Structure formats: C-alpha cells, structure tokens
Amino acid sequence: MARAVLACLLLTCAGAFAQTPPANDSVYQAWGGKAGIRAVMDDFVPRLLTDPRTAPFFKNTNRENLATQLTDQLCQEAGGPCAYQGPPMKLVHQDLDIGRRDFNALVEILQQAMDAKGIPFSAQNGMLARLAPMHREIVTTVTETQQRR
Template identity: 55%
Template sequence: MTISRNTLTAFSLAAACWWAPAALAQPAPATPMAAPAGLYQALGEKPGITRLMDDFVNRVVLDPRIGGHFKDVKPAALKESLTDQICQLSGGPCKYEGADMKSAHADMDINKGHFNALVEVLQSAMDAQGIPFAQQNRLLALLAPMHRDVITIR
C-alpha cells in the first residue's frame, strides 16, 4: 500500500496541530517530552532553525487566512521567540523564556481552521528550506500537544 504525501499531510494536520502568534510559546513542562534524537541537527541546528522561522514568519504574516492574527506582532521578536522555542524543543541548547501557550493565545479567537492554516504555512516553509518530510513530522509531533491551548474557539 502506498501512502501519498497528501494523505500524510492530512494526517500531520490532524495529529500535529500547534501554536501561533503573540510573543508565543510554551515554557518547558515539568517533565518535558524528549526531543527525537538528531532532530536539532536535521533542522540545521540554530542557523537552520533561524532560517526556517524567518521564512515561516514572513509567510504567515502575509497569509490571507491567518495573517490578521499577526497584525500587532513585531515580526523580528516573533522570529526570535519561535527560534528559541523550536531550538529547545528539538534538543538544541537554546532556552525559550516566552509566555505559555494558553496565556499567549487566550484572546485570539483561534479556531481549528486557523490552526490548520498555520500548520500548512509551516509545512510550506519547511519544504522551501529543504527539510525532509520525515523530519517535518518529527517536529510537528513535538508541537502537536500545544493545540489544546492554542485553539480557543471550539
């Protein structure tokens, strides 16, 4: 049985959800989920993650489906915050010190469609940066638990 990329992407969107705007993110939980071995390196370490987040934020602020959620966000600050968050989550040496996801998104009126659009934009940025699909899924799996605190409209 062959599984198409579209099927895997749909699965990733369903299983992998995630965060969005504000100065974002999630402090390390008391028992952090272990980063998959080698993910930080597969993402290009801090320089690669920085390029990915630059590309991602540039795309997301222009996306007609969700760009409005970012109108009051300073792109440079968002890029830096997301870089630290992804660096830490993927097993790198960075320390994310931003707001928790629930607080950062509490008043943002984010629904499942917004959330899925954000994941699509992230996947497009990862494709453009040449990140292999398997590594994309590994990152999305780390981000997936955050969807409970990001989606505010059920």
C-alpha cells in the same frame, strides 16, 4: 495532500499526548541546528504575516521578535540547547479566538516554509509531533460541530 492529513492527525490527537521534553536532539540535528531552525522561521514568519488566513492574528506582532521567539521555542522542542523564554502559549493565545481551521492553516504554512528550506520529510514530521501538544493551548474557539460531540 497526505502530508496535510498527517499534520492534521498529529494535531487533532495532540490532546492525547502529554508534553514531555525531547529524549534526544535528532530533530534538532536534522533541521541543521539553531541556524537551520532560524532559516525556516525567517521564511515562515513573512508567510504568516501575508497569508489572509493567518495575517489577522499577527497584525500587531513584531516580526523580528516573533522569529526569535519561534526559533528558541522550536530549538528547545527539537532537543537543542535553546531555552524558550517567552510567555506560556495558553496565555498568549487565550483571547485570539483561534479555531482548529486557523491552527491547521498555520501548520500548512509551516510545511511550506520547511519545504522551501529543504527540511527532510521525516524531520518535518518529527518537529510536528513535538509541537502537537501545543494545539490544546492555542486553539481556543470551539465550533458548533465540536460542541455537539
């Protein structure tokens, strides 16, 4: 539960941080390089496609392409030698009506995949911190509660 709270805090505060390139490759190394990242994505993608909270967002998605794109993206964000060549996050997600709850479900599923592949907790947090700025590019739906603020 504490991990979920930490992830939500990281992602909720994402707008306060500027997205900057990683200063080092410590997260990349802790994940086992590109092969380790791919192993997590090979666990993560099937979970996304079968979890009822996230499956609707991925119903027309090519599983292999998604795993490859995510591998390159996380590899780059972790400070590895990869270069994400996919479309911008804002463009991909703009018409999907993704809310904070949906995004948090995805993070929870990512945590399950990281645990399943034995990614150390500190390396999980390191990756989540690097991915957190994407929150503002992915979440597109504002709830009534958010509108009242």
